[in-house]
Amino acid sequence: MLRRMMLAVALVLAGLAPLAAHGPTPQRAEERVTIAASPDKVWALLASFGAIGDWHPLVKKVSATGGNAAGAERVLTLEKGEITEGLDEIDPAERRLSYRLGKENAEAFPVSFYTAAIEVKPSGGGSEVVWDARFYRADTTNEPPEGRDDAAAIAAMTDFIKQGLEGLRSKAGGQ
């Protein structure tokens, strides 16, 4: 009986989640890094959508489906849980890809929704990588608790991007 009630509660919560998924105030993070390696070499790492675990220090494990084409999905295992991302655009000519949070998990990453893009540009003899994201805090009501507010979302996203870019630079070689 208790188990059945808990299941009912879980279902109700699951049903409510999409309601709170898109508050009206988006936040932004943008970071960039220069890498000695060529744009093609850096792009090859990024374009392998399911292989983010090879270079991102915060990603413990990845399982991916759909290859490297629009529509592909990857499940990232982070320190505190899993999030799912979907690849929406991949443009080898521009060396740009954009992706989106498919399934949120505010315990693992305190953000309710995001889109993000990574672009590689030639810079000097090497590359410049620009990674930006547009996202909403985990709790989109008007009085979010600490840890689920804008500040927490910005901190988490900025850290994820910064550490990712550093990891990418290490993996691509060159410093």
Place this chain on the structure above:
Amino acid sequence: MSVISIAAPRRAAALGLALGVLPVTDTLADPLIAVVSQQAAAVTLIDAGAAAKVAEIAVPGVPAGLAVTPDGRRLYITHPDLGLVSRLDVASREVEARFHVGQEPFGIAVIEDGRSLLVSDWSDDALIRVDARHGHETGRVAVGRSPAGLVVDMVAGYAYVADRESHQVSAVDLARMTRKAAIPTGKAPFALALSPAGDRLYVANVQSGDLSVIDTGPLKEIDRFKVGLMPYGVATTSDGSRILVTNQQSGTLAIVDAATHAILGRPKLGSYLEGVVAFGPGRAAAVAWAEDSVLIIDVGKDRVTARIPVGAGPRSLAVMPRRWEPGVRGDMLNP
């Protein structure tokens, strides 16, 4: 455009024809455009012809939607996080009033020649009418979940609200404040635009990446087609021949033939495009959210003619009627 709108296109077109005195020089024909910047908590006024910033005005925190009075003297701005609507006096460049409306006021429109406002309440799933002077609630109708974009056809006496989480548009009879129809659309409708003739309503569906076309006679969706990733803004050109859709995730502007629904072009114009408005013959202005800029666009040439820096986090914009134009000089709505 995105979270605002007024009934101006249809009325303005009728006025111009009736009087036969539309301004002829570029300078006169170009309007002021108002833009809200969320992070900066500011409204920027832009002279579209000169591509220059005219003023940047501080407003209460996290502004989202805005609407302008028919005489262009006042702007009303929603602040969802604060549960507020503020009123800005354009001439003095100051916020002259603020009042609480609902829980999370988001989309806003000016009706009844400026005497009343309509506000969509994102968290209370309602369309609320308030008097524009004091913000007292004078009517309310339940709509779908998370109502966002709002557009009004004053001639027909209807408001249309994008019920984002219900994947539908609510059509509200303004005289009775009752919902006449809930029209299913694509996934997560957000921004709305009405054709100049008022016969078509265009709905940008964020999650399904398509545009719904609604015939406002029978209140039915008659077409739905892909436009791009995360369409967040929609507008029609003043002659009604083109529909403009900003695709936020790709930074592209889809230019759609209103008669055939063919996509004529989809240039990449900026980073995270959101609100869009059209003005004059064949021009538009769109917000590039991640660039903190407003783009002035030549629609026929598929290109940006000017980038104007604005406060951080620009979202939505509105074309401001010009007081000095014939027919809109009257001071009928000074609250």
